[in-house]
Amino acid sequence: MKSDSDHTETERNPSGSTSKVGRGNAGNATKLALGRGLDVGTANLVSGAQDVDGNVLIKIQRNAFIDIERDDYTRNMLTRLNVQYVVIENRMVVVGDPAFELANIFNRETRRPMKDGFISPKEADAMPIEKLLLENLLGAPTQENEVCYFSVPAEPIDAERNVVYHQGVFAGLLKKLGYNPKPLVEGHAVVFAELAEDDFTGIGISCGGGMFNICVSYKSIPALTFSTSRAGDWIDRNVANVLGIKASRATAIKEKGVDIRKPRNREEEAVEIYYRNLISYTLENIKTRFESAEGMPQFPEPISIVFSGGTSLVGGFIDVCKDEFENIKFPIPVKEIRLADDPLYSVAKGCLVAALSEA
Amino acid sequence: MTQSFDIKEVISKSTSDVAIDDLAKKGFRKVKVLNKDAINQLIADAVERVIGERMKEATQSEREQLQKDSRAEFDRMLRDQQKSEALLKDLENEFAQLEAEATRLRAELAQREQELTELRNKTMGSSDLQSIKDSIEKLHRRIGHGAAAASDYLEEGADTEFAIRAALSNTGDSAVESNVNKVEVTKKKASGVSSTLDKLRSLQKGGKG
Numbered sequence: 034m035k036s037d038s039d040h041t042e043t044e045r046n047p048s049g050s051t052s053k054v055g056r057g058n059a060g061n062a063t064k065l066a067l068g069r070g071l072d073v074g075t076a077n078l079v080s081g082a083q084d085v086d087g088n089v090l091i092k093i094q095r096n097a098f099i100d101i102e103r104d105d106y107t108r109n110m111l112t113r114l115n116v117q118y119v120v121i122e123n124r125m126v127v128v129g130d131p132a133f134e135l136a137n138i139f140n141r142e143t144r145r146p147m148k149d150g151f152i153s154p155k156e157a158d159a160m161p162i163e164k165l166l167l168e169n170l171l172g173a174p175t176q177e178n179e180v181c182y183f184s185v186p187a188e189p190i191d192a193e194r195n196v197v198y199h200q201g202v203f204a205g206l207l208k209k210l211g212y213n214p215k216p217l218v219e220g221h222a223v224v225f226a227e228l229a230e231d232d233f234t235g236i237g238i239s240c241g242g243g244m245f246n247i248c249v250s251y252k253s254i255p256a257l258t259f260s261t262s263r264a265g266d267w268i269d270r271n272v273a274n275v276l277g278i279k280a281s282r283a284t285a286i287k288e289k290g291v292d293i294r295k296p297r298n299r300e301e302e303a304v305e306i307y308y309r310n311l312i313s314y315t316l317e318n319i320k321t322r323f324e325s326a327e328g329m330p331q332f333p334e335p336i337s338i339v340f341s342g343g344t345s346l347v348g349g350f351i352d353v354c355k356d357e358f359e360n361i362k363f364p365i366p367v368k369e370i371r372l373a374d375d376p377l378y379s380v381a382k383g384c385l386v387a388a389l390s391e392a
Numbered sequence: 393m394t395q396s397f398d399i400k401e402v403i404s405k406s407t408s409d410v411a412i413d414d415l416a417k418k419g420f421r422k423v424k425v426l427n428k429d430a431i432n433q434l435i436a437d438a439v440e441r442v443i444g445e446r447m448k449e450a451t452q453s454e455r456e457q458l459q460k461d462s463r464a465e466f467d468r469m470l471r472d473q474q475k476s477e478a479l480l481k482d483l484e485n486e487f488a489q490l491e492a493e494a495t496r497l498r499a500e501l502a503q504r505e506q507e508l509t510e511l512r513n514k515t516m517g518s519s520d521l522q523s524i525k526d527s528i529e530k531l532h533r534r535i536g537h538g539a540a541a542a543s544d545y546l547e548e549g550a551d552t553e554f555a556i557r558a559a560l561s562n563t564g565d566s567a568v569e570s571n572v573n574k575v576e577v578t579k580k581k582a583s584g585v586s587s588t589l590d591k592l593r594s595l596q597k598g599g600k601g
């Protein structure tokens with residue numbers, strides 16, 4: 034039930050304890066530099082750390098769970114299959130990637146602690162699950178009050194959300210784990226991770242599950258940040274709707290290797306349609322914001338636009354972005370539209386950069 | 393018994409049309425004109441006279457037959473009359489009954505309306521009860537804190553700090569049984585950030601990136 038990867042390694046925490054200090058450098062565990070990055074995403078939670086050799090270590094978990102019947106057999110099987118579970122109020126809750134896989138096998142929907150970029154206040158079990166997942170991704174700090182930058186969405190322009198609550202909740206969870214939490218607007222994290230070559234000037238976009246986060250930056254200073262609440266989940270919901278399937282099924286189809294420049298069947302066509310719609314919606318919004326915002330910097334040179342996030346992983350994404358870009362009259366000269374180096378880890382890396390730069 | 397006949401037709405069948413000019417040629421200066429009603433009257437008078445004469449001449453048995461026939465005819469007419477009266481009475485009765493039923497139904501409707509109003513008022517009472525129950529539940533949630541309380545605070549537009557504190561009060565710190573820390577976690581390497589970090593630091597120091 035675990036995804037393979039060339040880089041996949043495993044880590045065990047034999048005690049399973051929540052001791053706050055020391056684990057990071059204890060025993061045979063990798064020695065880590067001070068400062069952590071955490072991408073708090075609707076779809077994925079991603080942590081980033083740097084070891085003493087300068088390698089960036091990433092851990093990623095689906096921010097999802099599903100409850101199943103509680104019995105001893107299941108409990109043993111889950112542990113043997115490396116499936117993580119939590120018992121909450123007498124129910125066994127499977128968390129992370131396996132929850133997503135189980136949902137697909139049983140044709141059910143996963144439950145999600147977050148929705149459209151924000152923690153859902155309505156999901157009663159969200160707190161204990163988020164805490165466990167974070168604990169699992171970050172471990173204890175190397176040093177008490179180690180700085181951990183975590184991503185927060187910018188104010189959405191098309192929805193009303195309480196950013197303060199969301200930020201406060203994750204800061205609180207990180208404090209409980211012994212970290213010194215510092216929020217970083219998600220688009221800004223993309224700028225930190227991807228625009229070093231451009232003097233941290235340009236537009237960083239994180240195309241996530243719940244939202245798109247946009248940051249226009251001049252020499253690492255954000256001039257304009259905002260988010261829109263149409264993203265990967267929005268595509269899934271709409272595709273599921275037109276095809277009459279479950280949203281988690283639509284997610285699986287979308288992630289299986291669709292090329293939106295050449296859809297091969299009805300399902301992929303549906304994915305393409307909503308992708309195009311989403312991309313043009315985003316570019317239009319950037320343009321409008323750009324034109325209406327006050328105090329926008331005068332960029333002396335044409336800028337780069339960098340796309341990151343899981344939603345940018347679909348085949349042909351950048352080509353379609355370029356297509357749609359041609360269709361609008363963008364207010365400033367753009368020299369390049371490109372994909373991030375590690376689209377799925379950009380935000381975690383940006384947060385890590387911010388944390389390391391303070392150490 | 394009576395045979396009605398069409399005077400107009402009888403006249404037209406038993407007369408011939410003569411042009412006024414022809415009559416004048418024949419020396420007629422004046423013509424007498426009879427109308428249809430006058431002719432009818434003449435005929436009725438003639439028939440009356442004939443029957444009167446006949447009755448005088450009729451035999452005893454003929455007279456008795458005639459009386460019998462008349463009597464029978466009278467009885468038949470009387471029966472018809474009585475039948476109609478009975479029918480009318482029936483209809484009148486039926487109408488009265490329907491009217492009574494309608495009145496009863498109207499009364500019942502009023503009664504039901506009354507009951508409905510009372511029921512509505514009662515339901516209003518129990519929704520009051522429900523809101524009291526809800527607020528008690530809310531208080532319970534607040535005491536127990538957790539996500540539900542946080543959600544209440546947010547919905548009410550209370551200070552977000554309260555909501556955050558409520559949410560963080562129930563993170564399952566002690567009670568949760570889990571194997572999360574005992575199983576393997578996917579770990580990946582990403583491209584390094586050292587040069588990025590150097591550029592950022594130099595920018596922060598005011599140097600060129």
Ligand SMILES: Nc1ncnc2c1ncn2[C@@H]1O[C@H](COP(=O)(O)OP(=O)(O)OP(=O)(O)O)[C@@H](O)[C@H]1O
Nearest residue numbers: 074075076077241242243244265342343344346347
């Ligand atoms: N290969 C792929 N092709 C297309 N979409 C993908 C692929 N892999 C992941 N995704 C989608 O990317 C989204 C998750 O991306 P990401 O992890 O960047 O979001 P997030 O940070 O969790 O969400 P957000 O920032 O909106 O809160 C999901 O909608 C997922 O379905």
Ligand SMILES: [Mg+2]
Nearest residue numbers: 074239241380
């Ligand atoms: Mg994200």
